[in-house]
Amino acid sequence: MPVPCPKTHYDVVHSLRPEFVAEIRRKTETCGERDTAIAGDEFDHPHIEATIVKAITRFAGEMLSQQGYDALRMSQKEIVSAIPPDVVDQLGKTLSMEYMHLLSFELFGRKTFHVRPNLVNRLADTEMNVESATLMLPFPSCMFVYDCQTAREALYAVAEGSTPPTNGPVSVYVNTYRVAGGERHLEVCAVHSSGKQVGALIKREIPLEEGQMLEESLRVDWTNRGQHQPAAEADDSVFYGPGMRLMRIVVNTALYLSSSDPDIRSGLRGQPDDEPLPPHLARKREKQLRHVTELEYVVVGHSVGEYDPGSGESGRQLDHRVKVRGHWKPQAYGKGRTLRKTIYIDPYWKGPDMAEIVSKPYVVR
Numbered sequence: 459m460p461v462p463c464p465k466t467h468y469d470v471v472h473s474l475r476p477e478f479v480a481e482i483r484r485k486t487e488t489c490g491e492r493d494t495a496i497a498g499d500e501f502d503h504p505h506i507e508a509t510i511v512k513a514i515t516r517f518a519g520e521m522l523s524q525q526g527y528d529a530l531r532m533s534q535k536e537i538v539s540a541i542p543p544d545v546v547d548q549l550g551k552t553l554s555m556e557y558m559h560l561l562s563f564e565l566f567g568r569k570t571f572h573v574r575p576n577l578v579n580r581l582a583d584t585e586m587n588v589e590s591a592t593l594m595l596p597f598p599s600c601m602f603v604y605d606c607q608t609a610r611e612a613l614y615a616v617a618e619g620s621t622p623p624t625n626g627p628v629s630v631y632v633n634t635y636r637v638a639g640g641e642r643h644l645e646v647c648a649v650h651s652s653g654k655q656v657g658a659l660i661k662r663e664i665p666l667e668e669g670q671m672l673e674e675s676l677r678v679d680w681t682n683r684g685q686h687q688p689a690a691e692a693d694d695s696v697f698y699g700p701g702m703r704l705m706r707i708v709v710n711t712a713l714y715l716s717s718s719d720p721d722i723r724s725g726l727r728g729q730p731d732d733e734p735l736p737p738h739l740a741r742k743r744e745k746q747l748r749h750v751t752e753l754e755y756v757v758v759g760h761s762v763g764e765y766d767p768g769s770g771e772s773g774r775q776l777d778h779r780v781k782v783r784g785h786w787k788p789q790a791y792g793k794g795r796t797l798r799k800t801i802y803i804d805p806y807w808k809g810p811d812m813a814e815i816v817s818k819p820y821v822v823r
Contacts (some may be wrong), residue, residue, distance in 0.1 A: 460726040461757045462750045463572035464605050467629035467649045468563070469751050470656060471556055478513045479564075482557060485509075486565045495562035495599040495633035497645065510553045514538060514546060555661070559631040559647050562599035569597045570755035572725060573711055575606035577759025581710035582608055582703055586672035588786050588800070593644065593666055593709065594716050595634050602630040602711050603755070612704035613648050617658035626652030630708055634666075642666040646708055662705065676705050713786055714758070718799045721762060725755040 472479045485505060489496065511534070518537045519529035529537055538546060573581075604610075605627040614622035633645040644664045650657040664675050714720055734740075788798045 460724060461572065461574070461760055462726045463570070463603055463753075463755045463757070464627045464749070464751065465651075466570070466601065466603055466627060466751050466753065467651045467656065468560070468568070468601065468753060470651045470654055471560065472752065473654060475513055475516075475556075477516065478509065478553070478556070479560065481509050481512070482560050483564050485561060489561075489565055492565075493598060494635040494642075495645070496558075496565070497633070497635040497643070498637070501558065501561075506554060506557050509557060510550055511538075513553050514541075514549055517541075517549065555647065555659070559633070562633050563601060563631060566597045566599040568753050569600040570603060570751070570753045571596070571600065571711070571715065571758050572603045572605070572755050574757065574759040574762060575604075575608065576762040576764055577714070577721070578604055578606050578608050578707055579765045580762065581714060582612070582707050583765070584706070584710050584786075584802075586676065586706065586709055586713070586786075588672055588713065589668070590664075590666040590670045590672050590675045591642070591668045592800075593672065593712055595632055595644075595712050596715050598635070599631070599633045601753075602632060602708060603751075604628045604630070604707065609704070609707060610650060612707060613650055613658050613660065616660045616701050616704060620658055623650065623652060623657065626650055626655075626657070632708065632712065637665075644709075646705065648704060648708070660701075660704070662701075664705075672709060676702060676709065711758070713800070714802060716800065717786070717802050718789070719801070721759050723757050723760055725757050726750050 485502070515534050515537050518541050519532075522529045522532070522537065522540055527540075541549075607622070607624065609628040610624070610626070611622045613628050614620045628648055628650050630649075631645075631647040634642055635645065636642055642665075644666055645662070646664070647659070647661045649659040667675065715722075787801050787803050789801045791797050791799055
């Protein structure tokens with residue numbers, strides 16, 4: 459049975475602002491062919507501003523109409539001035555973020571990956587022991603969807619003072635693009651939504667530098683928003699701390715999808731209809747689709763088994779069993795074993811079989 463993917467942030471925006479999304483789709487027709495997401499000066503900023511003004515005017519007009527005003531007889535300036543300036547400013551920032559991420563997402567075909575909870579739990583406990591420059595997305599712009607408490611808690615750990623909700627997916631827009639000089643950057647925008655409500659949102663850009671390991675690229679003290687944490691001072695609070703866990707999940711998802719044998723299968727939408735379904739199954743499918751994203755998607759990690767990271771004391775010696783964090787390993791293959799492919803090594807226990815099991819906190823080194 460195909461796994462349903464809940465309605466994503468994209469679905470929320472499309473439901474609330476269909477004309478806004480339609481305008482972005484029309485814009486993709488003028489973007490031409492490209493192999494990276496759109497970023498920085500490549501954006502048509504006058505078009506962004508005009509699209510945002512239209513959306514704000516439409517929003518304000520609908521609000522005034524609900525209050526009994528005849529918005530059709532009012533000028534654009536009169537309509538917008540009816541909204542408090544701080545609301546206009548916040549809405550403008552939200553629409554700008556949505557435009558920039560939806561444009562690349564639409565341009566590259568709205569590719570969506572629904573990552574199952576058991577895999578998320580494993581990836582959250584996996585070292586990123588590969589060079590930053592080797593990180594490749596399945597598409598230059600795509601979305602990872604996580605509908606599990608591990609992802610929600612990781613996102614809300616960054617949103618200080620917020621309590622993690624217990625439902626609603628975390629939608630992550632993931633882009634790669636090049637800056638001046640040709641260096642590739644990874645851009646991540648994660649947002650939680652539930653129903654038609656949008657919750658916490660964070661955005662981060664990471665340079666994918668030659669010769670630097672991903673762990674180094676991501677070692678940032680998120681409690682101070684962007685201050686680098688030197689390796690010598692790293693401790694468990696940084697390793698598990700705000701931001702690192704979320705980025706670990708997202709980056710390891712990309713690494714998993716580009717590994718030698720990822721577990722991928724079709725989602726509920728986009729299933730071939732070779733034969734008509736019996737009426738009772740057709741009705742069941744139609745009911746399911748009401749609560750599922752409108753996006754065609756694939757399911758990642760459906761057959762991955764449960765994973766319990768465990769808990770325990772620190773400071774034990776290796777004469778006891780300890781849990782080794784999952785990691786990525788280059789494996790030789792081909793003629794003369796001269797070629798390399800990346801394989802995923804699950805977290806595993808290390809030490810004497812009969813020793814006391816100790817789950818060791820991991821320290822960034």
